[in-house]
Amino acid sequence: MLAPHVPDLRALELLVVVARTGSLGAAATELGISQQAASSRVRTMEALVGEPLVARSKRGSELTPTGELVVQWADRVLDAAQELDAGIAALRADRRGHLAIAASLTIAEHLLPGWMVGLRTHQVQRGQQPTEITMTATNTERVTELVQAGEVALGFVEGPEAPRGLRRRLVGTDELLVVVGPGHPWAQRSRRRVSAETLAATPLVVREAGSGTRTVLERALADLPRATPVLELSSTAAVRAAVAAGAGPAAVGAHAVRDDLATGRLVRVTVTGLDLTRHLHAVWMGGPHPPEGPARELVAWAARGARS
Amino acid sequence: MLAPHVPDLRALELLVVVARTGSLGAAATELGISQQAASSRVRTMEALVGEPLVARSKRGSELTPTGELVVQWADRVLDAAQELDAGIAALRADRRGHLAIAASLTIAEHLLPGWMVGLRTHQVQRGQQPTEITMTATNTERVTELVQAGEVALGFVEGPEAPRGLRRRLVGTDELLVVVGPGHPWAQRSRRRVSAETLAATPLVVREAGSGTRTVLERALADLPRATPVLELSSTAAVRAAVAAGAGPAAVGAHAVRDDLATGRLVRVTVTGLDLTRHLHAVWMGGPHPPEGPARELVAWAARGARS
DNA sequence: GGGTGCTCACAAGGTTAGGTTGTGAGGGTG
């Protein structure tokens, strides 16, 4: 299905570092490999692209225009990889004694990795030791339990109600968007606006009962006559794939389909008369502010983009 | 600087396919490797994460909750990788006889790969043979020359003027955003709005003279007293890095900093009284519509998201 | 002029990751 001639992640990283340092050897040292290895890696990549990416001279190397182009594309891949890395690092429970947090699935999936990467680079830029984070991803209810039991210092939850005994701060919102595949009638430019009634009466692709998105959707459409779902799937990825293939409309978290919308794999449809916004909060126990130290820094960073 | 424990791209892809097919063996077949190889790969990944990702049973495999999480993150990496792949494929000139296009750098960097991936999956979904595209990336002026000389069937350019003798269609806009590092005074929530005069009087990080973004910026600020730039750099990546490190504000194409804004590496500042929008057009020679066939399809797809 | 240090490239050798084939165990199904 994909990836016939994509270079290795390490190779992409090397290219980016070469762009920054202006020298194959310097880049090699920075990545902890020999100059010869770097040279050979770049040559392999050039064979892959079919054009020179690096203009070598006897005193340094610059990127060719083609190289610049590839670096831009590589940057996006590496940014995503960095978030993946941060997420995996947080899942590993081996580093004990650092900041322990718990988060609902939506937040853990789409927001936390970005926050961790952002906070980390911010701290590194200020010369601080980056905070090591251990994360547990589970549903909102269990997150509040963990915070209340003191097993984690900080939680991230969705939903309108403030959990009992916990302080909270808004860190973002997630809006459910109604999307269809590019071949669906609603994807026509003139029809990208439907009423809540029409939506409720249309067979949708939905998540399984009990999931967060399903609950929000059901609550929003509670008063209207509903059609039976055309498909019920157990992961957001499956829903996205089904909708893209034309199975029918679905309501999905905005963060989950950001890229699909940008590439046109899915098309957004505006629904009039419906509020599908979820509020995302950081929660903690004790005083009006999060616990001193890394927890407070993380909340401050996460709340950065939200209207507090 | 990065990537201590990120799995291989192929391993990520495998995990995604396992999620979709529900079986290690089926996923292995789809990727053209043996079932044993797939099994071993997944085990390697699990060792990396420290937790099981796949729940194996005697009749199929499902993802664990942790696995779902990793798949979400992996999806984003793979999406970016797919765009990189499409870009590299288009740079290779070896497939002759297919659709030849030329594009300005901004469009080639940030929009074309997405369009190519989107168009391709759209065509595959409809059972069509995907269009093979060969791309040349260069500046706007040269793009129009190539189209006028008939060396490429289609061009993508920026700028307000319609090139002589060419027809065009709007395919998108790129807005220049003013951004600062998270430590900059303007990044304070209360100060994220400055006047055009203030901006002009502030030493900025800029691209080299003659570049598209620089030209747009100079034109927009032409009537105001200007401070000398604090840094002049020759690539967008370098500008982003300098701004993130706190060198000063800069104006950068919105597409180039989408991810930086999402992760908080950069902060957007609103400038009052300034229009920094660039219009992006597809251009071609001849009739009022693009040449029949793949060229027309690509333009239609690209124009999909733009107000025509 | 001749050192010194930087750049990158070529060549030979070793290690290891990743693949394949062969085999086996456990569970559902005709």
Added chain:
DNA sequence: CACCCTCACAACCTAACCTTGTGAGCACCC
């Protein structure tokens, strides 16, 4: 009960990749 499906263990092979050793071109500086 036989067959087919699932996944896992083991042995062997290949090929990619990295390292060390070496050489050549250019620039700076005494």
